Amino acid sequence: MHYTYxxxxxxxxxxxxxxxxxxxxxxxLYNHALGEFQEIPKSTGTLNQRVRQVRDQLPNFxxxxxxxxxxxxxxxxxxxxRIEDSIKxxxxxxxxxxxxxxLNWKAPKDFRSFTYIQSGFEFDSxxxxxxxxxxxxxxxxxxxxxxxPHTDTVKEITVKKEPTGEWFASFTVGDKETPKKPTNxxxxxxxxxxxxxxxxxxxxxxxxxxxxxxxRERLERAQRDLSRKEHGSANWERQRQVVAERHxxxxxxxxxxxxxxxxxxATEYDLVAVEDLDAKELIEFPGNSRNRTGAAWGxxxxxxxxxxxxEGTHFVEVDPRNTTKECASCGVxxxxxxxxxxHSCPACGFEADRDANAAWNILSRGxxxxxxxxxxxxxxxxxxxxxxxxxxxxxxxxxxxxxxERTASAVSE
Numbered sequence: 001m002h003y004t005y006x007x008x009x010x011x012x013x014x015x016x017x018x019x020x021x022x023x024x025x026x027x028x029l030y031n032h033a034l035g036e037f038q039e040i041p042k043s044t045g046t047l048n049q050r051v052r053q054v055r056d057q058l059p060n061f062x063x064x065x066x067x068x069x070x071x072x073x074x075x076x077x078x079x080x081x082r083i084e085d086s087i088k089x090x091x092x093x094x095x096x097x098x099x100x101x102x103l104n105w106k107a108p109k110d111f112r113s114f115t116y117i118q119s120g121f122e123f124d125s126x127x128x129x130x131x132x133x134x135x136x137x138x139x140x141x142x143x144x145x146x147x148x149p150h151t152d153t154v155k156e157i158t159v160k161k162e163p164t165g166e167w168f169a170s171f172t173v174g175d176k177e178t179p180k181k182p183t184n185x186x187x188x189x190x191x192x193x194x195x196x197x198x199x200x201x202x203x204x205x206x207x208x209x210x211x212x213x214x215x216r217e218r219l220e221r222a223q224r225d226l227s228r229k230e231h232g233s234a235n236w237e238r239q240r241q242v243v244a245e246r247h248x249x250x251x252x253x254x255x256x257x258x259x260x261x262x263x264x265x266a267t268e269y270d271l272v273a274v275e276d277l278d279a280k281e282l283i284e285f286p287g288n289s290r291n292r293t294g295a296a297w298g299x300x301x302x303x304x305x306x307x308x309x310x311e312g313t314h315f316v317e318v319d320p321r322n323t324t325k326e327c328a329s330c331g332v333x334x335x336x337x338x339x340x341x342x343h344s345c346p347a348c349g350f351e352a353d354r355d356a357n358a359a360w361n362i363l364s365r366g367x368x369x370x371x372x373x374x375x376x377x378x379x380x381x382x383x384x385x386x387x388x389x390x391x392x393x394x395x396x397x398x399x400x401x402x403x404x405e406r407t408a409s410a411v412s413e
Contacts, residue, residue, distance in 0.1 A: 001310060002155065006168055007145065007168065008142075010143055020161070021070070022075070022137060023113070023159075026071065026076070029076060030106055033054045033055075034083055034103055034105065037051060037054050037083055040053060040054070047088075054083070072116060074120055075114050077117070078117055079115075086103055087103065090102075090103070112161050113160035116159075118155065121154075123142075129141055130143075140167075148173060153174045154172070154173050155172045155173060155174050156172045157169055162248065163248070165241065165244075180312055185271040186270055187271070188202075188269060188273070188367065188372075189201050189271070189363065190360060191272065192275070193297050196209065197209065198210065199261065199300075200356055200359050201359055206355070212250060218249075226242075262304040266310070267307075267313075271370070272304060272308055272313060272314065272316070273316045273363050273366025273369075274315075275317065276317035276319065276320060277301070277320055301317070314366075314370055316365075316369050316370060318365035323361040324354060324357070324361075328350070330345060330350065332345060332348070342354060
């Protein structure tokens with residue numbers, strides 16, 4: 001299994017110029033290689049074979065293109081092979097129903113990174129300052145906020161410039177073998193995601209949604225100021241930087257919350273069941289689409305999936321139809337409008353929070369999907385008497401331990 005560590009770089013002004021030069025040279029190489037690729041008939045081979053035909057021309061390009069000699073060999077190769085990745089990404093989007101066109105040349109703002117593969121990089125240190133040594137580039141100061149385990153092998157490094165102007169290095173590492181998932185999972189949980197409560201699980205924990213209203217207001221204010229500037233002027237560029245920083249703040253806070261929440265579930269349970277939601281379809285559904293976009297349910301489930309894989313935890317996505325309508329105790333369907341937040345079954349009398357009832361249905365379907373025989377006891381017998389409400393702020397400040405302690409205390413009561 002492969003995963004990524006991300007570190008912020010702290011380059012000097014001279015190193016920033018070098019990084020930008022490398023990035024732009026890779027961009028120009030990509031554009032030229034794309035033109036060459038488009039001249040190759042599809043009948044000559046597979047997508048990979050045709051892209052490799054262009055990559056194999058790199059020695060010829062270097063004979064008349066002096067700037068290519070400034071690039072490390074694998075950096076130039078990766079820039080060309082990006083064509084294959086881009087075409088595959090377009091194919092995936094098309095498969096999901098998106099309207100996609102063909103590849104176009106990249107403008108400077110659209111090509112923000114370059115990659116070293118297997119070699120050309122190493123960690124170093126000077127006077128206690130961690131450095132990232134990049135061949136044919138520089139020894140760049142690195143803000144190393146965490147260690148990469150010695151057992152992990154760094155496969156590649158991607159150096160990227162964010163819209164804020166900050167530079168980051170992402171280290172893709174190869175981990176040991178993926179842990180085996182338990183045949184008979186003991187600690188199992190179902191999670192229902194929403195807007196009023198971000199996540200409601202079958203252990204009785206209800207995590208509140210992250211409040212980013214102040215950050216959104218600052219972003220909108222900065223965007224209004226930008227709209228009043230003359231496009232391309234020095235003032236416009238300074239304000240564009242402010243807008244980019246506001247966007248980055250929102251993204252960082254949201255991802256921090258999602259990382260900590262998903263990590264908790266992946267590490268504390270043997271099986272995690274969620275709904276197989278179509279995030280794009282939910283966003284396009286009329287009404288409250290802004291809150292749905294901000295909730296980033298798709299991102300949360302992606303994080304949860306790879307972390308469950310890393311921890312050897314079963315991750316199950318179930319059919320979302322009627323999880324709210326069905327009674328988790330007897331299975332009878334009861335229609336209820338969105339504003340009704342309590343489930344009350346007219347057939348068996350089971351009462352619970354609407355989201356808690358859905359979470360139990362999700363868990364039941366998840367266990368069935370992997371063929372696990374679960375307990376005959378019903379949610380009426382096993383559900384907690386009250387839900388433990390955890391604020392998003394506490395999740396961010398303390399991470400999973402807060403959730404763990406609260407859940408444990410709730411179970412013991």
